[in-house]
Amino acid sequence: MKNIKLSKLWDSLHSSYWFVPTLMAGIAIALAFTTLSFDRAGKSGPIEKLSWIYTGGPDGARTMLSTIAGSMITVAGTAFSITIVALTLASSQFGPRLMRNFMQDTGNQIVLGTFIATFIYCLLVLRTVRGDDYNVFVPQISVTVGLLLAITSIGVLIYFIHHASTSIQAAQIIGEVGSDLDKAIDRLFPQKIGYGGSQNKRRWVEEIPTGFDQEASPILAMSSGYLQAIDDETLMKIAKSKDLLVRLKHRPGKFVVQGSELVRVWPGERVNEKLTQQFNDAFILGKERTEQQDIEFCINELVEVALRAISPGINDPFTAIRCIDQLSAALCRLAERDFPSPYRYDDDNNLRVIADSVTFAKLTDDAFNQIRQYSKPDVAVRIRMLEAIAVIATHTRNKKDRAALLHHAQVIQDSSREEVAQECDRACIEEQYLAAVKALEQQ
Numbered sequence: 001m002k003n004i005k006l007s008k009l010w011d012s013l014h015s016s017y018w019f020v021p022t023l024m025a026g027i028a029i030a031l032a033f034t035t036l037s038f039d040r041a042g043k044s045g046p047i048e049k050l051s052w053i054y055t056g057g058p059d060g061a062r063t064m065l066s067t068i069a070g071s072m073i074t075v076a077g078t079a080f081s082i083t084i085v086a087l088t089l090a091s092s093q094f095g096p097r098l099m100r101n102f103m104q105d106t107g108n109q110i111v112l113g114t115f116i117a118t119f120i121y122c123l124l125v126l127r128t129v130r131g132d133d134y135n136v137f138v139p140q141i142s143v144t145v146g147l148l149l150a151i152t153s154i155g156v157l158i159y160f161i162h163h164a165s166t167s168i169q170a171a172q173i174i175g176e177v178g179s180d181l182d183k184a185i186d187r188l189f190p191q192k193i194g195y196g197g198s199q200n201k202r203r204w205v206e207e208i209p210t211g212f213d214q215e216a217s218p219i220l221a222m223s224s225g226y227l228q229a230i231d232d233e234t235l236m237k238i239a240k241s242k243d244l245l246v247r248l249k250h251r252p253g254k255f256v257v258q259g260s261e262l263v264r265v266w267p268g269e270r271v272n273e274k275l276t277q278q279f280n281d282a283f284i285l286g287k288e289r290t291e292q293q294d295i296e297f298c299i300n301e302l303v304e305v306a307l308r309a310i311s312p313g314i315n316d317p318f319t320a321i322r323c324i325d326q327l328s329a330a331l332c333r334l335a336e337r338d339f340p341s342p343y344r345y346d347d348d349n350n351l352r353v354i355a356d357s358v359t360f361a362k363l364t365d366d367a368f369n370q371i372r373q374y375s376k377p378d379v380a381v382r383i384r385m386l387e388a389i390a391v392i393a394t395h396t397r398n399k400k401d402r403a404a405l406l407h408h409a410q411v412i413q414d415s416s417r418e419e420v421a422q423e424c425d426r427a428c429i430e431e432q433y434l435a436a437v438k439a440l441e442q443q
Contacts, residue, residue, distance in 0.1 A: 004229050004230075004231045004284060005284070007229070007292060008228065008229060008284055008286075008292065011290060011292060014104050014106075015100060015103045015104050016103070017083075017103065017108075017109060017112065019109070020106070020109035020110060020112075020113045021109065021112045021113035021116050021117075022113075023113070024110070024113030024114065024116065024117040025113070025116050025117050025120050027117065028116075028117035028118070028120045028121040028124075029120060029121075029124065031121060031145065032120075032121050032124035032125055032142065033124075035125070035139065035141050035142040035145050036124075036125065036128055036139055036142050038141050039137075039139035039140060039141050039142055040137075040139075053140060053141075053144050056138070057131075057138060058129050058130060058131040058136060058137075058138050059131065061129045061138050061139070061143045062126060062129050064143060064146070064147065065122045065123075065125055065126040065129070065143065065146055066122075066126060068118065068122045068146055068147070068149075068150045069118075069119050069122035069123055069126065071150075072115045072116075072118045072119040072122070072150070072153060073115070073119045075115050075153070075157060076112060076115035076116055076119065079111055079112060079115060079157070079160055080112060082160075082164050083108055083112075083164070086102065086164055086167060086168050087099060087102050087103075089168055090102055090168055090173070093168075093308065093314075094170075094173055094304070094305050094308060095301070095304040095305060095308060097289075097297075097300070097301055097304060098173065098177070098301060098304075098305070100288070100290075101173070101176060101177065101180070101301075102167070105167065107159070107160075107163050108160070108163070108164075108167075110156070111156050111157075111159070111160040111163075114149075114152065114153055114156045115153055115156070117149070118146070118149040118150060118152075118153050121145070121146060121149060122146050122149075125139055125142040125143065125146055128142075129143075170305075170309075170316075170319045170322065171322065173305070174302065174305060174319070174322045174323055174326055175326075177298065177301050177302055177305070177326070178302065178326035178329065178330065180291055180298055180301075181291075181295075181298035181299065181301075181302070181326070181330045182329075182330065182333065184291045184294075184295050184298050185295065185330060185333050185334060185337065188293065188295055189295075189334065189337040189338070189339065189340075190337075208245070208351065208354075209245065209266060212245070212247075212264075212266050213264075215266055215267065215268050216245075216247070216264040216265055216266040216267075216268050217264065217265055217266075217268030217269070217271040218261040218262075218263070218264050218265075219261070219262050219263050219264070219265055219271060219275070219276050219279045219280075220258075220259050220260065220261060220262060220276070221256045221257065221258055221259065221260055221261075221262045221280065221283070221285075222258065222276070222277075222280045223256075223258050223280075223285055224255075224256060224257050224258040224285070225255070225256060225285030225286050225287060226253065226254070226255050226256070226285065226286055226287070226288060226289045227250050227251070227252050227253065227254050227255075227256050227283060227284070227285060228252060228284045228285065228286045228289065228290050228292055228293070228294070229252055229283075229284040229290075229292050229293045230248070230251075230252060230282060230283055230284070230293065231282040231283075231284070232344070232353070234278075234281070234282040235248075235279075235282050235352075235353055236344065236346060236352055236353060238275070238278055238279065238282070239346070239352035239353055240346045240347075240348075240350075240352055242270055242275065244265050244266065244267070244270065244352070245265070245266045245351060245352060245353075245354070246263050246264070246265055246266075246279075246352065246353050246354070247263060247264045247266075247353075247354040248262075248263050248353065248354065248355045248356050249261045249262060249263060249264065249356065250262065250356060251355070251356040251357065251358060252292070252293035252294040253289050253293075253294035253296050253297055256283070256285060262279060262280065262283060263279055265279075295358060295363065296358065296362075296363065296366050298330075299327065299330070299363060299366045299367050300366060302323045302326055302327055302367075303323070303327075303366065303367065303370055303371060305319065305320075305323050306319070306320040306323035306324065306371050306381075307320075307370060307371065307374050309323070310371075310374055310375055310378050310381060311374070317378045317380050317381050320371065320375070320378070320381050321380065321381060321384045323371075324371065324381070324384045324385055324388050325384075325388070327367045327368075327388065328388035328389075328391055328392055330367075331360075331363065331364060331367060331388075331392045332391065332392050332394075332395040333395075334360060334363060335360065335392060335395040335396045335397065335401055336395050336397065339357065339358070339359065339360060340355070340357055341357070342354055342355045342356065342357040343355075360400070360401045360404060361400065361401070361403075361404035364404045364405065364408060365404075365408075368385060368408045371385065372385065372408070372411065372412055372415070376415075376419045376420075379416075379420060379422075379425040379428065379429065382412055382416060382420075382429055383428060383429060383432050385408075385412055386409060386412060386413075386429065386432040386433055386435070386436045387432060387435075387436075389405050389408060389409050389436045389439075389440075390432075390435050390436040390438075390439040390440075391439075392405055393405055393436065393439040393440045393442075394439060396440075402440050405436075405440060406437065406440050409433055409436045409437060409440070410433075412429070412433065413429065413430065413433040416429045416430075
């Protein structure tokens with residue numbers, strides 16, 4: 001539970017625009033006090049010989065620091081405004097679910113943090129500069145560091161202008177979502193997954209108690225929200241310590257309604273208020289879906305971009321084709337992976353948890369169904385889907401996966417006969433359909 005909660009906390013912080021700027025502001029405060037302590041200790045003697053160290057008087061130091069501080073807060077406001085505009089454009093053109101990807105953009109967070117940190121640093125140093133009315137004190141090291149921070153901020157501003165202009169391009173957005181999908185596949189579907197331990201020592205599905213559905217008691221959800229993550233280790237510990245068999249009713253990504261069944265527990269007579277709380281603590285609910293344990297969320301992001309691209313208002317099949325290419329690459333990786341078994345065993349090879357696992361056929365449905373349904377006038381999109389199926393077929397390893405792909409190829413072909421008006425377009429789709437079927441039969 002600790003790792004899952006820490007991962008969830010880091011995901012929340014990474015998706016916020018306040019964490020990195022706040023952290024950098026704290027570093028700026030520490031840097032200001034450090035450089036001022038060197039100035040007060042009179043350790044700037046050897047440094048003064050350097051030609052680029054500030055050696056002016058108090059008036060010049062005040063002017064420089066106040067100019068830098070005023071400029072930085074103005075630029076920070078401008079950068080924040082540009083970021084909001086980019087978020088608005090991305091939300092309207094590519095979908096509100098992609099807002100999360102923009103919020104997680106570390107580059108934008110560092111840019112805002114740099115401007116704010118420079119502003120705070122200059123303010124803290126500015127208050128220590130004293131002129132002729134007091135004992136003259138000009139923190140030369142601190143003023144020089146402030147100047148270096150200003151120069152660094154100029155470089156950061158140049159980076160931000162380039163980054164803001166490229167971050168809202170369709171190719172960039174689709175590529176980043178595809179990269180997130182690949183990372184989720186590697187995290188959730190490693191090369192070796194599923195059954196653990198010796199094959200001969202497993203308790204098979206037939207050994208599930210005959211009266212499980214009648215005798216098991218439901219544990220109800222204590223709150224509503226999207227199931228973002230499940231702590232499998234905690235579930236296994238609870239089931240083993242209480243000698244329980246648990247069937248999960250939801251998988252990450254599904255919306256859980258308060259009072260609905262979260263799990264079913266056998267034997268049912270062992271369910272009490274404490275056990276209910278323990279099981280609810282193992283399920284992390286939130287206001288939105290995340291890619292932490294939800295592979296379908298990343299697929300749906302690409303599908304949403306494709307659907308908006310082929311909508312009548314935008315009519316951009318090339319963007320939809322880019323999304324299909326990313327989906328086909330992801331499905332190729334998935335076809336080569338071992339999907340986790342829904343039956344989970346403890347260290348003593350006793351069946352403890354029955355999960356609601358995702359399948360390759362379900363992920364294929366998520367990737368192709370809606371794009372196929374909304375791509376009636378776009379022959380190029382349908383042809384690319386058939387080409388993608390042919391490519392994915394070369395990576396499949398079992399009949400079930402090939403059957404799922406063949407189903408989508410047949411549906412695309414059948415619907416094209418009725419929905420595509422031009423005979424030459426139907427012939428192109430027919431030709432690509434036959435190529436996809438041939439690729440599936442050769443595996």
